[in-house]
Amino acid sequence: MMRAAMTPPRLTFFCELAAEPLQALFEEPAVLEHLVALKASVSLGLVDLAPERAGVVRRLHAAGIPVIAWQLLPTEQGYWFNLDNAPQAAARYAAFREWTAAHQLRWDGVGLDIEPDLHELRQLLSRRWRQLLVLLRRLRRGERLRQARDAYLALMARIREDGYRVDTYQLPLIVDERQAGSTLLQRLLGVVDLPADREVLMLYSSFVRPHGASLLESYAAQAGSVGVGSTGGGVELPGAGAAPPLSWEELSRDLLLARRRCADLHVFSLEGCVRQGFLPRLRTFDWSAPPEPAKTKTRRMELMRRVARAMSRACALLLPR
Template identity: 25%
Template sequence: MTEIQGFKLLELAKDSTNIHKLKELGADIYIGLTDFSDERVEALKIFQDNGIDCHAWLLLSKGEHYWPNAHNGTAVLKRYEKFRAWTLSNQLPWKSLTLSLAPYSTDARIIDNGPLSVSKVILKRLISGSVQEHGDLNYARLRALSKAENLKLVSVISPYQVDSREVNVETWKQITGTFNILNDQEVLSIFNSYEPNSSLTLAQLKEYQSGFSTLLLGSANATKPLSNEENKRVLNWDETCKYITMARQYDKSIIIYGLEGAIKNGILEQLSNHLTDVELPNLQEAENQIAMERENTQILFTILASPGWVAFAFLFLGITIGIAILRTLKLVM
């Protein structure tokens, strides 16, 4: 899986070593459509000529917040129409249309601004009831359009989305914009960045893998998408072997996020259809921790399932803080 720009994708495709290895593995590539350039078309033609299937990973421009979600579904539909015209014009075959819903990229900065900033945004989104309805309508429309083109719709979801679904929380969609869209297949993403070490990541994979045929692992890239922020847990070969071993135990296919990083780190070069399983660490303690995290997450989601009470709690907290500030000012004066 890669979201590099078209000219970089072409450089990757022109490297015969990469092509040979991808063919040897029988690998597909999930292509993040960050542009519709001529270079990207040329790269896709090289993959096509070598029998390497490609999946269209639909992304937005940075100005439209890059990741699809309930808040920008209209922009996603427009992007799809542009993608469709470009695909037909260049006669590009796709194995699927892939979406990875995520909160606004600005949400990370909101969190960095502290609890008050987060509270304001949550309250505002809880009050705005149109997001859920528009999200459902826009992505249902997208599924209908993709089906009309005989294009399978794949949805990449996180463990948090799995938990919100289990407790049936609509307010999680309202707050983050991520929800369970209509699809033909779901892929579970288990990224290193979700947990601080590989034992916990393995335990998370084991905890959430049920019901999914394909797991997305990563990231192999040194930086995070949309920024130069360092990825503190870059996927390495040792971890990759452990994840593959566990995936085999549950008969799962895997996708590695960050093709360019996997090439640079030597992961692609070492991959083989004949890898032997490696010894996994004792995961009992890690499994207990992940189970507790999951339980706590679902408790939080259950609380969020009552937006009226959440809004009241924020209002009560605001009034309490306001009274405390007034009293403090009186004491100072």
């Protein structure tokens, strides 16, 4: 029996490099050639607003590769956008607008990476139980969360007024919290639930082995776009940094599982794919190949999610306003 054809998804590659390695990456003509052949976009992490980065953006645009402006903050300000740094996020966007105008750059959209404060996350992962009291104190951050959300909504309105689509990069648990009508996760971790034009759920199986496939199958259908990874790169985190990058077999599995639930996929990261030689293999990738099912583990994941939503719903009744 012939397999039904599966059209390739829209692919976007995250790229999170400092200026010098970023320039080196795109000095290799084959990288641009592969991206053009894949009709892929690049979500470029703005770890700085340097002239060198602007030159890379112009080079990508000249090749016909759409570029999303992935907003990031200095490490001392939390790096990712969260509950505690909305004013800094707005200031960074203002600086980005000036930089964009000065270098006459074009963008396919603006990406807001909603994750816990990088410094706090490193403390949490390294100290674990010693941070429990700190987390419990955060349950009282209801008013602060409302203020942060209002500030981010204003920022998103400004971005749209500037003519850009707004993407958000979110932890998958935000979906369960939304369904539960709770703000528990947002208070504890400092993330903010925002109504994006395109929401990308970061379903990175390399960090949750051996449960990566079930995580993908469970959440992918509820995502505007699915983020798979990691193939290597990004910031270093205690514990998580020890997780090896995805192999080609693992990435292939994740891409096939994600494509059956969603036609818009993000891959973290471009530099990891280049380092492992994945781009030429993606050009001949068989999107119609059947993925390996993980039904038993997926049912277990669904049960865990239902329990988590019930607990979150109960906690919502007890949280201080």
